[in-house]
Amino acid sequence: MKEDHFDTLRQQDNALRDAIRLSEQEQPQMPADLNARLMKKLEQQKPVAKTRRLWPWVAAACVAGVMMIFLTPPKDGSEGIVAQQKVATNVESQQKELNPGDCPHDTSEAMNQRDCPRDSQPRQIAAQHKKLQHKTVLAEQQKIEKAAIAEAVAAEVHKPADNQPLTASRQPETLTDSDIPITRPENYKYTPEEIALMKRQANEAYLKWVELELEIAKYNQEQTAQK
Amino acid sequence: MTETSLIEGLRRQSPKAQQAMLDRYGRDVFAQVVRLVSQTENAEEVYQDVFVKVFSHIGQYDANRSSLRTWIMRIAYNEAVSFLRRKSAPTVYFDDYDRGVETLTDAEVDETLGHASEDTIQLLRAALQHLPPEERALVTMFYYEDMSLKEIAYVTESIPTTVASRLSRTRKKLCRIIKMLQS
Numbered sequence: 001m002k003e004d005h006f007d008t009l010r011q012q013d014n015a016l017r018d019a020i021r022l023s024e025q026e027q028p029q030m031p032a033d034l035n036a037r038l039m040k041k042l043e044q045q046k047p048v049a050k051t052r053r054l055w056p057w058v059a060a061a062c063v064a065g066v067m068m069i070f071l072t073p074p075k076d077g078s079e080g081i082v083a084q085q086k087v088a089t090n091v092e093s094q095q096k097e098l099n100p101g102d103c104p105h106d107t108s109e110a111m112n113q114r115d116c117p118r119d120s121q122p123r124q125i126a127a128q129h130k131k132l133q134h135k136t137v138l139a140e141q142q143k144i145e146k147a148a149i150a151e152a153v154a155a156e157v158h159k160p161a162d163n164q165p166l167t168a169s170r171q172p173e174t175l176t177d178s179d180i181p182i183t184r185p186e187n188y189k190y191t192p193e194e195i196a197l198m199k200r201q202a203n204e205a206y207l208k209w210v211e212l213e214l215e216i217a218k219y220n221q222e223q224t225a226q227k
Numbered sequence: 228m229t230e231t232s233l234i235e236g237l238r239r240q241s242p243k244a245q246q247a248m249l250d251r252y253g254r255d256v257f258a259q260v261v262r263l264v265s266q267t268e269n270a271e272e273v274y275q276d277v278f279v280k281v282f283s284h285i286g287q288y289d290a291n292r293s294s295l296r297t298w299i300m301r302i303a304y305n306e307a308v309s310f311l312r313r314k315s316a317p318t319v320y321f322d323d324y325d326r327g328v329e330t331l332t333d334a335e336v337d338e339t340l341g342h343a344s345e346d347t348i349q350l351l352r353a354a355l356q357h358l359p360p361e362e363r364a365l366v367t368m369f370y371y372e373d374m375s376l377k378e379i380a381y382v383t384e385s386i387p388t389t390v391a392s393r394l395s396r397t398r399k400k401l402c403r404i405i406k407m408l409q410s
Contacts, residue, residue: 002391009398010339010370014343016401017370019351024371028267030257033251038275042245042282057342 134206140201144194230295237285245282252296253278256281262367263307263360273310277303297374301382304364311360327366331399339402349403354404362397369394 010017190198228236228247236244256277261270261302280302281312339347355363361383368374370384376394381388 002388006369006376006394007393009337010373012337012368013340013398016340016351016366016398019348019355020367020371022348023352023355024258024262024367027258028262028270030254031267031271034257034271034274035246035253038249038278039242039246041275042242042279045279122263123280 133208137198137201137205141198143191144197148190148194234285234288234290234295237282240282246405248281249278252299255296256299259300259303259381262305262364263304265360269310269314274302277306280306293378297378297381299309300368301384304382305384308361324362331402336398336402339405340398350405350408351401353408354401357404358397358400360401362393365390365393366397366401 228244233244233247233251237248253274257270257274260273261267264270264273277299281299284302288295292298293301293323315334340351357367358366365379368379369376376380376390379385379388380390
């Protein structure tokens with residue numbers, strides 16, 4: 001009813017309709033490039049949408065990377081630990097072999113309990129003994145060095161005979177110090193037997209030094225008790 | 228391009244569909260905007276905002292509630308009114324709370340607005356300038372765009388009864404302004 005009434009009014013109000021039509025014609029027209037500017041603006045806003053589409057792929061790649069890290073079995077870690085344990089065991093067994101009847105020397109109680117010689121010697125005796133030990137070690141080392149030098153010289157002398165046939169015209173040469181390989185520091189190497197011997201001697205010397213230190217301590221205690 | 232394919236293209240953010248939309252409804256939207264926002268620079272700004280909103284909210288369009296054109300005109304109207312409230316300085320328009328409005332009879336109003344003489348048309352054009360932008364848009368949508376009360380109600384987010392009463396009041400106000408200008 002109301003709609004019909006207003007439709008009638010729309011038809012009757014000619015003056016108002018004409019006035020509105022004229023006013024609309026005088027309104028500013030739409031600029032021709034407005035749509036082009038709008039499309040350009042929309043084009044500039046598009047990269048945001050592209051980045052939005054990228055994020056699921058980035059997230060999937062991150063998840064795959066994390067899964068790879070956690071699911072891949074370890075390659076070197078356990079083997080390395082096992083190898084280290086083996087080396088440690090070997091070293092311990094070697095040390096035990098080298099010091100089969102050694103007395104414990106970590107604590108003073110253990111030192112007191114062990115079966116060590118209980119001679120009550122003064123500090124001078126202990127010092128002499130220490131020097132003697134050092135001398136014996138040095139003498140042993142010198143012996144080893146001399147033996148190594150002799151072997152090297154012999155090897156050097158006999159070497160040409162192995163490689164080249166001996167001719168009558170060839171004269172024997174005099175060797176100098178520089179020709180002897182053992183005199184050069186880079187050629188000065190110990191054999192495993194020599195190293196083992198030196199280690200054994202060093203251990204014995206250390207044990208004897210500890211014993212002497214113990215004796216000195218006991219001597220001092222006795223002196224203090226007597227006073 | 229049919230309206231259905233146009234809407235489908237807009238939902239895919241197709242530049243071709245967007246261009247077709249601008250070509251088809253651009254002038255109507257600009258006219259609606261410039262009716263409310265008088266300055267061209269401001270109208271251009273609102274126009275761009277309208278279509279950015281249309282392209283981004285095309286998924287919310289319901290063909291059962293309105294035509295695509297009416298939906299776009301609703302967005303344009305709301306954007307322009309929001310712009311006016313946000314940017315423009317408060318303006319004083321012709322006050323219709325005068326007793327003179329009540330004294331006008333319907334017959335007088337019908338005669339004044341129906342008499343299509345040159346003087347009356349010029350007076351009415353001057354009177355239209357004294358109306359607030361929302362009322363000017365209302366009578367323009369009704370008399371120039373030939374929109375129904377229901378469509379105008381959808382555009383202005385109102386109900387047809389309210390639109391009808393506002394139309395009646397505006398007609399009487401125009402007569403009052405004419406009488407004031409004549410005197």
